[in-house]
Amino acid sequence: MKKLLFPLLFLSLKLCAQDAAKIHQKAILIDTHNDVLSNELITKFDLGKRQTEGDFDLVRAKEGGLDAQIFSIWCGENYGKGTAFAFANREIDSLYALIKRYPDKITLVHNSAELKKAVDQKKLAALIGVEGGHMIEDRMDYIDSLAKRGMNYLTLTWNNSTSWATSARDEVTKKDSLKFLGLTDYGKQIVKHLNQLGVMVDVSHVGERTFYDVLATTTKPVIASHSCAWSIDPSRRNMKDYQLKALAKNGGVICLNFYSGFVDSTYSPKVAVFLHQHRAELDSLTKIYNDGDLANIRLNAMYKAESDKIRPPLSLLIHHIDYIVKLIGVDHVGIGSDFDGAESYPLGLDSVSDYPKITEELLKLNYTEKDIDKILGGNVMRVLKANTGK
Numbered sequence: 001m002k003k004l005l006f007p008l009l010f011l012s013l014k015l016c017a018q019d020a021a022k023i024h025q026k027a028i029l030i031d032t033h034n035d036v037l038s039n040e041l042i043t044k045f046d047l048g049k050r051q052t053e054g055d056f057d058l059v060r061a062k063e064g065g066l067d068a069q070i071f072s073i074w075c076g077e078n079y080g081k082g083t084a085f086a087f088a089n090r091e092i093d094s095l096y097a098l099i100k101r102y103p104d105k106i107t108l109v110h111n112s113a114e115l116k117k118a119v120d121q122k123k124l125a126a127l128i129g130v131e132g133g134h135m136i137e138d139r140m141d142y143i144d145s146l147a148k149r150g151m152n153y154l155t156l157t158w159n160n161s162t163s164w165a166t167s168a169r170d171e172v173t174k175k176d177s178l179k180f181l182g183l184t185d186y187g188k189q190i191v192k193h194l195n196q197l198g199v200m201v202d203v204s205h206v207g208e209r210t211f212y213d214v215l216a217t218t219t220k221p222v223i224a225s226h227s228c229a230w231s232i233d234p235s236r237r238n239m240k241d242y243q244l245k246a247l248a249k250n251g252g253v254i255c256l257n258f259y260s261g262f263v264d265s266t267y268s269p270k271v272a273v274f275l276h277q278h279r280a281e282l283d284s285l286t287k288i289y290n291d292g293d294l295a296n297i298r299l300n301a302m303y304k305a306e307s308d309k310i311r312p313p314l315s316l317l318i319h320h321i322d323y324i325v326k327l328i329g330v331d332h333v334g335i336g337s338d339f340d341g342a343e344s345y346p347l348g349l350d351s352v353s354d355y356p357k358i359t360e361e362l363l364k365l366n367y368t369e370k371d372i373d374k375i376l377g378g379n380v381m382r383v384l385k386a387n388t389g390k
């Protein structure tokens with residue numbers, strides 16, 4: 001009996017992997033947050049070809065079974081009136097350029113019907129998420145213009161508050177000095193305008209007060225494009241249990257961020273030690289890239305063996321998914337990797353080619369094919385359709 005056990009175990013693991021691959025390929029996988037367009041490395045790379053640096057290219061996206069990507073349009077808080085909107089448009093230009101260069105591999109879509117058509121044509125469906133309300137420069141006509149160019153969601157704030165919405169960072173760190181909390185009347189008008197245009201409201205990065213003001217204002221389900229569960233990792237970018245319950249009531253979806261710092265509460269102190277040990281190099285990289293986050297990404301790539309040691313296990317990310325499913329049901333969870341926007345992800349998740357590992361892990365937890373379909377993209381598709389009307 002004992003002799004038989006090992007081959008049988010091996011056979012069942014193999015079958016499980018085959019099932020996972022089949023289920024993964026069949027499902028429509030939508031990732032709601034990727035920062036490749038904001039990553040300076042993009043200027044050096046041809047994303048139509050396989051790259052060894054960075055997390056995203058069209059070849060690895062295909063291998064990972066990625067069907068639709070919402071590309072993040074982002075600039076930091078040093079951009080503002082007179083510069084931020086123009087910067088956003090330049091990033092949209094680079095997405096358009098990629099699509100023009102590879103029309104047989106990637107296409108811009110505006111709604112769930114077009115997304116499905118792109119999947120049938122075996123092209124990656126490209127969508128646009130504008131990450132940070134500062135890019136509209138307080139102007140409704142700029143919202144209209146971005147929507148015309150394909151904006152599918154607006155993240156109301158990035159880490160910085162706008163003149164009409166307070167961010168998670170500011171609500172936590174500057175609470176006493178803020179002139180207002182949550183959404184102003186103008187902020188509420190913006191939410192209503194986004195609803196009318198069919199642009200999803202993204203509540204990742206916003207403060208709790210803004211979150212509740214949004215839910216009291218919106219007539220459509222919202223999206224949290226790249227956040228995790230606060231109960232597992234109490235980062236201010238993650239969502240508390242009662243926020244998750246409110247999100248479910250709204251019919252919305254939270255898409256899980258893969259960033260190690262939002263997955264694992266023990267990551268931040270560990271990365272602080274790592275950065276301290278490489279302070280001088282980090283400082284010089286920051287000068288080269290003119291951006292601390294990009295410098296951090298490069299530093300982690302340079303010292304891969306060292307940085308690998310502090311990455312959380314993939315099972316912890318899966319635990320976030322499972323926790324949220326158990327709390328609010330399987331209809332409100334999705335995938336929002338933040339690939340190319342962070343320096344570290346759980347072990348095994350190195351690029352867009354690694355999404356199938358998530359399906360494998362969910363199958364191990366006895367998730368059904370139907371549930372996996374919802375998590376990989378079905379739920380986001382529902383919210384997209386509810387917003388765009390088709």
Ligand SMILES: [Zn+2]
Pocket residue numbers: 131205226
């Ligand atoms: Zn972000």
